[in-house]
Amino acid sequence: MSSLIPLIQNECIKIVKKRRFLVVILILAALIPMFTYAQYKVAQSNLKQFGTSDWRAEQRQKIVDYTRSIGSNRVPEEWKQWRRVEVKLAQYYLDKDVNPASPNAVTFTREFLKNAISLFIPLMVMVIASDLVSSEHSTGTIKLLLTRPVERWKILLSKLISLVLFVSLTVISTAVLCYLISGVVFGYGGWDMPVFFGFRVVGAELDLSYVRPVEQWIYLIMEFGLVWFAALIVAVMSLMISVLVRSTAAGMGIMLALIIAGTILTNMVSSWETAKYLFMVNFRLTDYLTGSMPPIKGMDLTFSLIVLSVWGIASVIVSFWAFTKKDILN
Template sequence: MNKMINLIRNENMKLSHSISTWIMMGILILSIVAAGIILKFGINEAPKSDWKQDIISENESIKEQLASQEIPQIQKDSFEKRLQTNEYRLKNDIQPIEDKSLWGFVEGAVGALISLISLFAIVMGGGIVANEFSGGTIKLLLIRPSKRWKILVSKYISVIIYTLLMVLVLLVVSFLLGGILFSFKGTGLPFLTNLNGEINEVNMIVHIIQVCGLKCINLVMMVTLAFMISTVFRNSAMAIGTGVFLLTVGNTITMLLGRFNWSKYILFANTDLTKYSTGEPLVEGMTIEFSIIVLIVYFIIFNVISYIGFTKRDIVA
């Protein structure tokens, strides 16, 4: 165990001494600040209105659309849930979360910038092994008494740790900046969930952590995929390029194939677990349990391939 901890510490030191590591962290923080400034000063704020009256008007519009027989069933179910949630707000005097508010900014920042962290994670995961081969430093690692699989695991854990650190920075900085720009008032407002007609009030901090946690599943899977390609092909450009390509078009391709039942077995059909909170999975009949099982299978496959590619092949100078 001590050897593994030392290996992880060594990999973390490498990352901390890398200029690119701090550049990525700086870009993330600057992106949060830029988003806050643009939202605060760059977007003209609409005149203040009575939120209750706005919801009443929205409900009237929803009822008119529900009266139409031409809307599809999925959209009809969505309208009914929206109407039920709005009526609960009016009954219990719970104001919706505004975009220009603390929680509105935090939720928006998490939704928008998690993709940026995914990109950075792919860069790290795709280069942490391949760069050892391209730089010729892999032999310096392998002459140590540590087993190959321990070296591989330490690199993987280090990338995951740094990725989660960036997520933590995103949460903390967006919260502090959101409070400074939009005030810390309204921190006690709850988030309303509507599952199968049952509405629950969820603490916003808990909600944000839940959303962030679910989105981190996609982060981990993308890092694992890039890490596998880097380990097998020992080429950082291929690993990063493939990872970025799949991150960019993976969801789009999966949506295009969504009409086929077999598409539910595609990785990107299962990485976004937040869709189950809205009740709209990609393929009808998919459940969160099914997606978790599929993700575990992909996770095991990716790591087994990485293990074989790193431990069973000869190291050529």
């Protein structure tokens, strides 16, 4: 372990010197105010539309609109199923007299992490992870690195540990910046607000038998863990691509295509059941907490965690095999 610490320190210094992490922080600092303003404008629009700041009016109107569309023959059956679930969710929150989107910094952070888990955060992680090994080829430092009296697997392990550290920092920074910036507009309260979780979608019906309330800070921790796990899977897969592909641009292009393809497939693959074993279709882990319809029937939180774990473990195995066995000096 003592021989790993200098290697990890060296990898962390290289990541910092590349300023990729700084770029990620600057992107977050620039975009989060935009999302905060957009959320503020939504609240103002709802106030103008319903003539009141009462969230119940919005939920009742949502129920009316979705119920009307369910009875239309022009709406596809898949959309009807999703809207039936949304109607039941809205009615549940009305019955419990709990605003599911109460305007405060904690709720904004929770909603931002929920929506960023499948595309935004993976892209930020990819920026850091995609050139950990491939950049060593382009700069020529790979030969110097491998001439040291250190096993190859330790070199790659140090890169992996450093990557886990910066993935964690990225997710933490996202949450902290969301809270601090949005709190200026919405206030910094909301930690003890009740949030319901445990919704389960069975077929086209919403099962409420496992639903129970928790304080929002507990829910935020659960959501944070799922976001971190999804980001970690993206990171280890980016590391694998970086080992297999010597060009940084090609590696980033591959991961970018896969992540964007996942966003598109999630909205299109409901009838392609085999697609549920693709890693990019399983990224929206936070949706399972809120009772949203899964992209494909048969998917649930346990299933998605298992699928992502298998992809992540396979990526780590392939990375270490390729790095230790391939002739990467030529």
